[in-house]
Amino acid sequence: MAKVNENFLKLPGSYLFSTVGKKVKAYQEANPEKKVIRLGIGDVTLPLPKAVIEALHRATDEMAVQDTFHGYAPDLGYEFLRSAIVKNDFADIGVSLDVDEVFVSDGAKSDSANIQEIFDPASRIAVCDPVYPVYVDSNVMAGRTGEYDAATGRWSNVIYMPCTAENNFAPAFPEETPDIIYLCFPNNPTGATLTKEELQKWVDYANHKKAVIIFDAAYEAYISEENVPHSIYECEGAKTCAIELRSFSKNAGFTGTRLAYTVVPKELELEGVKLNALWARRHGTKFNGAPYIIQKAGEAVYSAEGKQQIAEMISYYMNNARVIYDGLKAAGYTVSGGVNSPYIWLKTPKGMNSWEFFDYLLEQANVVGTPGSGFGPSGEGYFRLTAFGSYENTVEAIERIKKLG
Ligand code: MLT
Secondary structure, eight states, X not given: OOOOOXXXXXXXXXXXXXXXHHHHXXXXXXXXXXXXXXXXXXOOOXXXXXXXXXXXXXXXXXXXXXXXXXXXXXXXXXXXXXXXXXXXXXXXXXXXXOGGGXXXXXXXXXXXXXXXXXXXTTOOEEEEESOOHHHHHHHHHTTOSOOEEXXXXXXXXXXXXXXXGGGTTOOOOOSSXXXXXXXXXXXXXTOOOOOHHHHHHHXXXXXXXXXXXXXXXXXXXXXXXXXXXXXGGGSTTGGGTEEEEEESHXXXXXXXXXXXXXXXXXXXXXXXXXXXXXXXXXXXXXXXXXXXXXXXXXXXXXXXXXXXXXXXXXXXXHHHHHHHHHHHHHTTOOEEEOSXXXXXXXXXXXXXXXXXXXXXXXXXXXXXXXXXXXXXXGGTTEEEEESOSOHHHHHHHHHHHHHHO
Protein backbone atom coordinates (compact mmCIF):
# COMPACT_ATOMS: atom_id res chain seq x y z
CA MET A 1 0.00 0.00 0.00
CA ALA A 2 1.35 3.38 -0.94
CA LYS A 3 1.97 5.73 1.95
CA VAL A 4 2.69 9.42 2.07
CA ASN A 5 5.97 10.84 3.30
CA GLU A 6 4.93 11.56 6.86
CA ASN A 7 7.57 14.23 7.23
CA PHE A 8 5.39 16.47 5.09
CA LEU A 9 2.55 16.07 7.58
CA LYS A 10 4.71 17.60 10.27
CA LEU A 11 4.86 20.97 8.50
CA PRO A 12 2.69 23.42 10.41
CA GLY A 13 0.30 25.55 8.30
CA SER A 14 1.15 26.63 4.77
CA TYR A 15 4.30 28.28 3.49
CA LEU A 16 4.65 31.76 5.03
CA PHE A 17 4.15 33.73 1.83
CA SER A 18 1.17 31.57 0.81
CA THR A 19 -0.50 32.39 4.14
CA VAL A 20 0.18 36.09 3.66
CA GLY A 21 -1.12 35.89 0.07
CA LYS A 22 -4.35 34.15 1.15
CA LYS A 23 -5.04 36.72 3.86
CA VAL A 24 -4.49 39.62 1.48
CA LYS A 25 -6.69 38.03 -1.19
CA ALA A 26 -9.52 37.52 1.32
CA TYR A 27 -9.21 41.13 2.50
CA GLN A 28 -9.13 42.50 -1.03
CA GLU A 29 -12.18 40.43 -2.05
CA ALA A 30 -14.12 41.72 0.95
CA ASN A 31 -12.94 45.30 0.31
CA PRO A 32 -12.58 45.70 -3.46
CA GLU A 33 -12.58 49.51 -3.22
CA LYS A 34 -9.41 49.62 -1.10
CA LYS A 35 -6.03 50.17 -2.73
CA VAL A 36 -3.79 47.65 -1.03
CA ILE A 37 -0.03 48.32 -1.21
CA ARG A 38 2.08 45.17 -1.09
CA LEU A 39 5.43 45.42 0.66
CA GLY A 40 5.31 41.84 1.87
CA ILE A 41 7.04 39.24 -0.28
CA GLY A 42 10.40 40.32 -1.66
CA ASP A 43 9.24 40.35 -5.26
CA VAL A 44 10.66 42.96 -7.61
CA THR A 45 8.39 45.38 -9.48
CA LEU A 46 10.65 47.12 -12.02
CA PRO A 47 10.74 45.62 -15.52
CA LEU A 48 13.79 43.66 -16.63
CA PRO A 49 16.73 45.86 -17.70
CA LYS A 50 16.90 46.76 -21.41
CA ALA A 51 20.11 44.79 -21.97
CA VAL A 52 18.40 41.69 -20.58
CA ILE A 53 15.28 42.15 -22.70
CA GLU A 54 17.39 42.58 -25.84
CA ALA A 55 19.31 39.40 -25.05
CA LEU A 56 16.02 37.56 -24.51
CA HIS A 57 14.75 38.72 -27.90
CA ARG A 58 17.97 37.72 -29.66
CA ALA A 59 18.02 34.32 -28.01
CA THR A 60 14.34 33.76 -28.78
CA ASP A 61 15.01 34.49 -32.45
CA GLU A 62 17.87 31.98 -32.40
CA MET A 63 15.40 29.37 -31.20
CA ALA A 64 13.33 29.93 -34.36
CA VAL A 65 16.15 28.91 -36.71
CA GLN A 66 17.32 25.34 -37.09
CA ASP A 67 21.04 26.18 -37.12
CA THR A 68 20.88 28.19 -33.88
CA PHE A 69 18.12 26.29 -32.12
CA HIS A 70 19.00 24.93 -28.65
CA GLY A 71 17.46 21.87 -27.07
CA TYR A 72 18.36 20.62 -23.62
CA ALA A 73 20.81 22.95 -21.95
CA PRO A 74 23.94 21.42 -20.41
CA ASP A 75 22.65 20.33 -17.02
CA LEU A 76 25.26 22.27 -15.07
CA GLY A 77 24.91 25.46 -17.14
CA TYR A 78 26.22 26.93 -20.39
CA GLU A 79 29.93 27.70 -20.41
CA PHE A 80 29.28 31.31 -21.55
CA LEU A 81 27.26 32.06 -18.41
CA ARG A 82 29.47 30.15 -15.98
CA SER A 83 32.55 31.98 -17.34
CA ALA A 84 30.81 35.36 -17.01
CA ILE A 85 29.89 34.51 -13.42
CA VAL A 86 33.42 33.40 -12.53
CA LYS A 87 34.90 36.56 -13.99
CA ASN A 88 32.43 39.21 -12.86
CA ASP A 89 31.14 37.95 -9.53
CA PHE A 90 34.39 36.45 -8.27
CA ALA A 91 37.63 37.22 -10.18
CA ASP A 92 36.77 40.93 -10.12
CA ILE A 93 36.68 40.87 -6.31
CA GLY A 94 39.85 38.81 -6.07
CA VAL A 95 38.27 35.36 -5.67
CA SER A 96 39.48 32.67 -8.04
CA LEU A 97 37.03 29.93 -8.99
CA ASP A 98 36.94 27.34 -11.75
CA VAL A 99 34.00 27.29 -14.11
CA ASP A 100 33.10 23.78 -12.99
CA GLU A 101 32.62 24.99 -9.43
CA VAL A 102 29.56 26.97 -10.61
CA PHE A 103 26.22 25.20 -11.06
CA VAL A 104 23.53 27.18 -12.89
CA SER A 105 19.95 26.58 -11.77
CA ASP A 106 16.43 27.92 -11.99
CA GLY A 107 16.41 29.71 -8.66
CA ALA A 108 18.06 30.12 -5.29
CA LYS A 109 14.86 29.06 -3.53
CA SER A 110 15.09 25.61 -5.09
CA ASP A 111 18.86 25.44 -4.58
CA SER A 112 18.53 26.37 -0.92
CA ALA A 113 15.82 23.73 -0.51
CA ASN A 114 17.65 21.02 -2.47
CA ILE A 115 21.20 21.35 -1.22
CA GLN A 116 20.44 19.46 2.01
CA GLU A 117 19.93 16.28 -0.06
CA ILE A 118 23.67 15.67 -0.36
CA PHE A 119 24.11 15.49 3.43
CA ASP A 120 23.54 12.61 5.82
CA PRO A 121 19.88 12.49 6.94
CA ALA A 122 21.15 12.50 10.54
CA SER A 123 22.99 15.82 10.10
CA ARG A 124 22.08 18.52 12.58
CA ILE A 125 21.31 21.87 11.07
CA ALA A 126 21.81 25.27 12.68
CA VAL A 127 19.77 28.23 11.51
CA CYS A 128 19.54 31.86 12.41
CA ASP A 129 16.31 32.75 14.14
CA PRO A 130 14.53 34.52 12.41
CA VAL A 131 15.32 32.77 9.13
CA TYR A 132 14.16 32.39 5.51
CA PRO A 133 11.63 29.54 6.05
CA VAL A 134 12.81 27.39 3.13
CA TYR A 135 15.96 26.23 4.95
CA VAL A 136 13.99 24.72 7.81
CA ASP A 137 10.97 23.49 5.84
CA SER A 138 13.13 21.61 3.33
CA ASN A 139 14.89 19.85 6.20
CA VAL A 140 11.51 19.02 7.75
CA MET A 141 10.53 17.33 4.50
CA ALA A 142 13.80 15.38 4.64
CA GLY A 143 12.98 14.16 8.16
CA ARG A 144 15.92 15.88 9.80
CA THR A 145 14.29 18.30 12.21
CA GLY A 146 12.59 16.16 14.88
CA GLU A 147 9.23 17.23 16.28
CA TYR A 148 7.58 20.62 16.17
CA ASP A 149 6.58 22.33 19.40
CA ALA A 150 3.77 24.73 18.60
CA ALA A 151 4.19 26.49 21.95
CA THR A 152 7.78 27.53 21.25
CA GLY A 153 7.65 27.46 17.44
CA ARG A 154 10.78 25.29 17.46
CA TRP A 155 11.80 21.93 16.06
CA SER A 156 13.41 19.56 18.56
CA ASN A 157 16.38 18.69 16.34
CA VAL A 158 17.22 22.13 14.94
CA ILE A 159 19.86 24.33 16.52
CA TYR A 160 18.53 27.87 16.67
CA MET A 161 20.87 30.85 16.71
CA PRO A 162 18.80 33.80 17.90
CA CYS A 163 19.44 37.06 16.06
CA THR A 164 18.01 39.79 18.22
CA ALA A 165 18.44 43.50 18.85
CA GLU A 166 20.80 42.55 21.70
CA ASN A 167 23.31 40.93 19.32
CA ASN A 168 22.66 43.34 16.43
CA PHE A 169 20.88 40.52 14.61
CA ALA A 170 24.18 38.63 14.17
CA PRO A 171 24.23 35.04 15.43
CA ALA A 172 26.61 33.77 18.12
CA PHE A 173 28.23 30.34 17.81
CA PRO A 174 25.72 27.78 19.08
CA GLU A 175 26.38 25.73 22.23
CA GLU A 176 25.64 22.47 20.44
CA THR A 177 27.79 21.50 17.47
CA PRO A 178 26.00 21.65 14.11
CA ASP A 179 26.90 19.73 10.96
CA ILE A 180 25.32 22.20 8.54
CA ILE A 181 25.06 25.93 9.22
CA TYR A 182 22.76 28.14 7.17
CA LEU A 183 23.87 31.75 6.99
CA CYS A 184 22.25 34.45 4.85
CA PHE A 185 24.00 37.82 4.70
CA PRO A 186 22.89 40.51 3.96
CA ASN A 187 20.16 38.87 5.93
CA ASN A 188 16.65 38.00 4.98
CA PRO A 189 14.57 39.02 6.94
CA THR A 190 16.45 41.42 9.24
CA GLY A 191 18.63 43.19 6.67
CA ALA A 192 21.61 42.78 9.02
CA THR A 193 25.14 42.14 7.74
CA LEU A 194 28.35 40.57 9.00
CA THR A 195 31.70 42.25 8.55
CA LYS A 196 34.45 40.34 6.82
CA GLU A 197 36.11 39.68 10.19
CA GLU A 198 32.85 38.34 11.64
CA LEU A 199 32.29 36.06 8.66
CA GLN A 200 35.91 34.90 8.85
CA LYS A 201 35.19 33.69 12.40
CA TRP A 202 32.33 31.57 11.09
CA VAL A 203 34.59 30.10 8.42
CA ASP A 204 37.23 29.26 11.03
CA TYR A 205 34.55 27.79 13.29
CA ALA A 206 33.13 25.61 10.48
CA ASN A 207 36.56 24.35 9.45
CA HIS A 208 37.37 23.58 13.09
CA LYS A 209 34.07 21.71 13.67
CA LYS A 210 34.15 20.06 10.22
CA ALA A 211 30.77 21.63 9.54
CA VAL A 212 29.55 23.00 6.20
CA ILE A 213 28.18 26.53 5.82
CA ILE A 214 25.43 27.07 3.29
CA PHE A 215 25.96 30.75 2.57
CA ASP A 216 23.01 32.47 0.94
CA ALA A 217 24.28 35.63 -0.74
CA ALA A 218 21.10 36.42 -2.68
CA TYR A 219 21.18 40.04 -1.52
CA GLU A 220 24.87 40.82 -2.05
CA ALA A 221 24.12 43.40 -4.76
CA TYR A 222 22.54 45.62 -2.10
CA ILE A 223 25.72 45.96 -0.07
CA SER A 224 26.61 49.64 0.15
CA GLU A 225 29.12 49.66 2.99
CA GLU A 226 32.82 48.80 2.96
CA ASN A 227 34.00 45.71 4.78
CA VAL A 228 30.81 43.77 4.17
CA PRO A 229 31.82 40.69 2.16
CA HIS A 230 30.03 40.03 -1.13
CA SER A 231 31.08 36.39 -1.14
CA ILE A 232 32.07 34.02 1.64
CA TYR A 233 35.09 33.07 -0.48
CA GLU A 234 36.61 36.44 0.39
CA CYS A 235 37.35 34.72 3.72
CA GLU A 236 40.41 32.55 4.01
CA GLY A 237 39.63 28.83 4.16
CA ALA A 238 36.03 29.17 2.96
CA LYS A 239 36.58 26.81 0.05
CA THR A 240 37.01 23.88 2.44
CA CYS A 241 33.80 24.55 4.35
CA ALA A 242 31.31 26.64 2.38
CA ILE A 243 28.77 26.41 -0.40
CA GLU A 244 27.46 29.72 -1.72
CA LEU A 245 24.03 30.40 -3.21
CA ARG A 246 23.45 33.30 -5.59
CA SER A 247 20.37 34.58 -7.37
CA PHE A 248 19.59 36.74 -10.39
CA SER A 249 16.21 37.60 -8.85
CA LYS A 250 17.02 40.44 -6.53
CA ASN A 251 19.95 42.05 -8.36
CA ALA A 252 18.57 41.83 -11.89
CA GLY A 253 14.81 41.35 -11.53
CA PHE A 254 14.63 37.66 -12.54
CA THR A 255 11.97 36.63 -9.98
CA GLY A 256 9.61 35.73 -12.81
CA THR A 257 12.33 34.56 -15.19
CA ARG A 258 14.15 32.20 -12.79
CA LEU A 259 17.93 31.99 -12.79
CA ALA A 260 20.47 31.37 -10.05
CA TYR A 261 23.64 29.50 -9.33
CA THR A 262 25.38 27.60 -6.58
CA VAL A 263 29.12 27.45 -5.98
CA VAL A 264 30.50 24.18 -4.65
CA PRO A 265 34.30 24.38 -4.45
CA LYS A 266 36.31 21.32 -5.44
CA GLU A 267 38.29 21.63 -2.22
CA LEU A 268 35.17 20.96 -0.17
CA GLU A 269 35.34 17.33 0.98
CA LEU A 270 33.61 15.29 3.67
CA GLU A 271 35.34 12.03 4.60
CA GLY A 272 37.16 12.02 1.28
CA VAL A 273 34.03 12.69 -0.81
CA LYS A 274 34.01 15.83 -2.94
CA LEU A 275 30.73 17.70 -2.55
CA ASN A 276 31.29 19.23 -5.99
CA ALA A 277 31.03 15.77 -7.57
CA LEU A 278 28.03 14.87 -5.43
CA TRP A 279 26.15 18.04 -6.35
CA ALA A 280 27.05 17.55 -10.03
CA ARG A 281 25.57 14.03 -9.82
CA ARG A 282 22.45 15.30 -8.10
CA HIS A 283 22.02 18.25 -10.46
CA GLY A 284 22.60 16.08 -13.53
CA THR A 285 19.99 13.58 -12.40
CA LYS A 286 17.25 15.89 -11.22
CA PHE A 287 17.67 19.00 -13.35
CA ASN A 288 17.73 19.48 -17.11
CA GLY A 289 19.34 22.89 -17.20
CA ALA A 290 17.98 26.43 -17.09
CA PRO A 291 16.56 27.47 -20.50
CA TYR A 292 19.02 28.78 -23.11
CA ILE A 293 17.18 32.08 -23.53
CA ILE A 294 17.23 32.71 -19.78
CA GLN A 295 20.93 31.93 -19.51
CA LYS A 296 21.56 34.33 -22.41
CA ALA A 297 19.57 36.93 -20.46
CA GLY A 298 21.74 36.16 -17.44
CA GLU A 299 24.90 36.69 -19.50
CA ALA A 300 23.60 40.15 -20.48
CA VAL A 301 23.52 41.11 -16.79
CA TYR A 302 27.33 41.19 -16.98
CA SER A 303 27.57 43.37 -20.10
CA ALA A 304 28.60 47.00 -19.63
CA GLU A 305 25.01 48.19 -20.31
CA GLY A 306 23.58 45.46 -18.11
CA LYS A 307 25.79 46.42 -15.19
CA GLN A 308 24.82 50.08 -15.56
CA GLN A 309 21.09 49.34 -15.77
CA ILE A 310 21.24 47.00 -12.82
CA ALA A 311 23.04 49.58 -10.72
CA GLU A 312 20.18 51.99 -11.49
CA MET A 313 17.58 49.40 -10.43
CA ILE A 314 19.34 48.75 -7.18
CA SER A 315 19.67 52.41 -6.42
CA TYR A 316 15.93 52.86 -7.13
CA TYR A 317 15.06 50.16 -4.59
CA MET A 318 17.58 51.45 -2.08
CA ASN A 319 15.99 54.87 -2.33
CA ASN A 320 12.71 53.16 -1.37
CA ALA A 321 14.54 51.52 1.52
CA ARG A 322 15.61 54.97 2.74
CA VAL A 323 12.04 56.28 2.42
CA ILE A 324 10.79 53.40 4.57
CA TYR A 325 13.63 53.55 7.08
CA ASP A 326 13.55 57.34 7.55
CA GLY A 327 9.75 57.54 7.50
CA LEU A 328 9.31 54.86 10.14
CA LYS A 329 12.05 56.34 12.31
CA ALA A 330 10.38 59.76 12.11
CA ALA A 331 7.12 58.11 13.13
CA GLY A 332 8.81 56.72 16.25
CA TYR A 333 9.36 53.10 15.17
CA THR A 334 12.44 51.09 16.10
CA VAL A 335 13.91 50.18 12.73
CA SER A 336 16.96 48.36 11.34
CA GLY A 337 18.18 46.95 8.02
CA GLY A 338 17.65 48.83 4.78
CA VAL A 339 21.27 49.97 4.38
CA ASN A 340 22.89 46.93 2.76
CA SER A 341 19.60 45.21 2.09
CA PRO A 342 16.18 45.78 0.54
CA TYR A 343 14.53 44.66 3.80
CA ILE A 344 13.55 46.90 6.69
CA TRP A 345 12.98 45.22 10.04
CA LEU A 346 10.84 47.03 12.55
CA LYS A 347 9.60 46.43 16.05
CA THR A 348 5.84 46.18 16.21
CA PRO A 349 4.29 49.06 18.18
CA LYS A 350 1.90 49.10 21.14
CA GLY A 351 2.76 45.58 22.30
CA MET A 352 1.13 43.99 19.25
CA ASN A 353 2.46 40.63 18.15
CA SER A 354 3.61 40.19 14.56
CA TRP A 355 0.35 38.83 13.15
CA GLU A 356 -1.74 41.39 15.09
CA PHE A 357 0.33 44.14 13.51
CA PHE A 358 -0.06 42.47 10.10
CA ASP A 359 -3.88 42.61 10.47
CA TYR A 360 -3.78 46.12 11.90
CA LEU A 361 -1.66 47.44 9.04
CA LEU A 362 -3.72 45.64 6.39
CA GLU A 363 -7.03 46.87 7.80
CA GLN A 364 -6.10 50.37 8.93
CA ALA A 365 -3.51 51.38 6.31
CA ASN A 366 -4.12 48.80 3.57
CA VAL A 367 -0.40 48.04 3.60
CA VAL A 368 0.96 44.48 3.46
CA GLY A 369 4.16 43.44 5.17
CA THR A 370 5.48 40.15 6.51
CA PRO A 371 5.05 39.15 10.16
CA GLY A 372 8.42 38.58 11.82
CA SER A 373 7.17 35.51 13.68
CA GLY A 374 6.69 33.79 10.31
CA PHE A 375 10.50 33.66 10.10
CA GLY A 376 10.95 32.01 13.49
CA PRO A 377 10.25 32.50 17.19
CA SER A 378 12.79 35.32 17.65
CA GLY A 379 10.97 37.24 14.91
CA GLU A 380 7.93 37.59 17.19
CA GLY A 381 7.22 41.25 17.87
CA TYR A 382 8.90 42.25 14.59
CA PHE A 383 7.72 42.98 11.08
CA ARG A 384 9.42 43.12 7.67
CA LEU A 385 8.78 45.62 4.87
CA THR A 386 10.44 45.40 1.47
CA ALA A 387 11.87 48.14 -0.69
CA PHE A 388 10.79 46.34 -3.88
CA GLY A 389 7.58 48.32 -4.41
CA SER A 390 7.26 51.29 -6.74
CA TYR A 391 8.55 54.61 -5.37
CA GLU A 392 5.05 56.11 -5.44
CA ASN A 393 3.50 53.19 -3.55
CA THR A 394 6.33 53.17 -1.05
CA VAL A 395 5.88 56.86 -0.28
CA GLU A 396 2.12 56.41 0.01
CA ALA A 397 2.47 53.37 2.27
CA ILE A 398 4.73 55.24 4.64
CA GLU A 399 2.40 58.27 4.69
CA ARG A 400 -0.48 55.96 5.59
CA ILE A 401 1.55 54.30 8.36
CA LYS A 402 2.56 57.68 9.75
CA LYS A 403 -1.10 58.75 9.92
CA LEU A 404 -1.90 55.77 12.14
CA GLY A 405 -0.08 57.59 14.92
C1 MLT B 1 11.15 36.86 0.57
O1 MLT B 1 10.23 37.66 0.51
O2 MLT B 1 11.66 36.49 1.64
C2 MLT B 1 11.68 36.32 -0.70
O3 MLT B 1 11.11 36.93 -1.79
C3 MLT B 1 11.39 34.92 -0.82
C4 MLT B 1 12.19 34.30 -1.90
O4 MLT B 1 13.12 34.88 -2.44
O5 MLT B 1 11.86 33.16 -2.19
